[in-house]
Amino acid sequence: MKKLNGQVAIITGATSGMGKAIAEVFIKEGASLIISGRSSKRGIKLEKELRKINKNVLFVSGDISQSEQNKILVDAALSNFGKLNILSLNAGILGLGALTDLSLEKWHTTIDTNLSSIYYLCKYAIPEILKTGKGNIIINASIAAFKSFPNHPAYCASKAGAVALMKQIAIDYAPDLRANAICPGPVDTPLLTDSAQAFEEPEQAIDNARKKTLLKRLGEPQDIARLALFLASDDSSWITGTTINIDGGILIS
Numbered sequence: 408m409k410k411l412n413g414q415v416a417i418i419t420g421a422t423s424g425m426g427k428a429i430a431e432v433f434i435k436e437g438a439s440l441i442i443s444g445r446s447s448k449r450g451i452k453l454e455k456e457l458r459k460i461n462k463n464v465l466f467v468s469g470d471i472s473q474s475e476q477n478k479i480l481v482d483a484a485l486s487n488f489g490k491l492n493i494l495s496l497n498a499g500i501l502g503l504g505a506l507t508d509l510s511l512e513k514w515h516t517t518i519d520t521n522l523s524s525i526y527y528l529c530k531y532a533i534p535e536i537l538k539t540g541k542g543n544i545i546i547n548a549s550i551a552a553f554k555s556f557p558n559h560p561a562y563c564a565s566k567a568g569a570v571a572l573m574k575q576i577a578i579d580y581a582p583d584l585r586a587n588a589i590c591p592g593p594v595d596t597p598l599l600t601d602s603a604q605a606f607e608e609p610e611q612a613i614d615n616a617r618k619k620t621l622l623k624r625l626g627e628p629q630d631i632a633r634l635a636l637f638l639a640s641d642d643s644s645w646i647t648g649t650t651i652n653i654d655g656g657i658l659i660s
């Protein structure tokens with residue numbers, strides 16, 4: 408039996424990295440999907456690939472830092488698939504720069520993309536999810552919610568905010584809806600390569616991160632996708648309001 412049979416999910420940040428891996432796992436497990444991102448080129452390519460597995464997938468392009476784009480995603484789920492059960496919120500940017508150098512614009516773009524977008528999407532989606540009597544929200548936060556990194560002030564603040572918001576959602580909408588946050592350590596995606604630019608020797612920084620994990624490897628997007636599936640499925644039916652670190656042990660090293 409497929410673990411997400413009959414479920415409808417919106418996945419943000421599906422055009423790359425972990426969101427893409429989550430889309431690949433969710434579709435194999437029977438979910439119908441709205442996948443989103445700004446890049447139409449990558450989004451349409453992924454939509455085509457996923458349709459070979461299950462035709463119930465639609466790419467919707469747009470910038471989720473804008474409130475109305477999130478309503479468009481919810482409307483797309485309802486008009487194409489008739490309901491909405493799961494949100495997998497992955498879209499994220501770094502907004503690098505020391506606090507005193509960071510422009511107001513970069514601060515706001517980072518907070519709006521990483522944090523306000525969660526509020527926007529949940530605001531439109533939760534009333535619809537509650538109609539199904541059983542919903543699930545999975546926020547891709549970061550170990551940056553608990554640990555600071557050089558020149559990542561907006562990123563770390565947004566991720567700590569995302570964890571706080573997740574707990575609030577879990578409290579306010581239980582028992583019909585579960586909400587949890589995944590907190591990855593260094594995962595091999597384009598965002599990690601960009602993040603390393605905040606260090607003096609970027610390649611060395613990635614290698615150091617790999618060596619610092621207890622398991623001596625970077626995470627793969629599929630590691631995160633398997634955890635997202637666990638949280639989205641009934642396998643985790645007594646888990647809500649929690650954060651799960653998935654970091655090769657780097658936080659305790």
Ligand SMILES: NC(=O)c1ccc[n+]([C@@H]2O[C@H](COP(=O)([O-])OP(=O)(O)OC[C@H]3O[C@@H](n4cnc5c(N)ncnc54)[C@H](OP(=O)(O)O)[C@@H]3O)[C@@H](O)[C@H]2O)c1
Binds near residue numbers: 420447
């Ligand atoms: N990689 C890591 O080491 C790491 C560690 C901890 C947490 N995370 C978190 O994991 C999540 C996924 O990151 P990733 O590593 O998979 O990065 P990635 O490969 O760069 O993917 C980021 C995704 O976010 C989308 N996105 C960014 N801004 C957007 C916007 N304004 N509107 C719509 N979509 C937007 C991008 O799509 P478009 O480019 O098409 O817009 C892309 O699909 C992020 O929230 C990140 O903070 C990553």
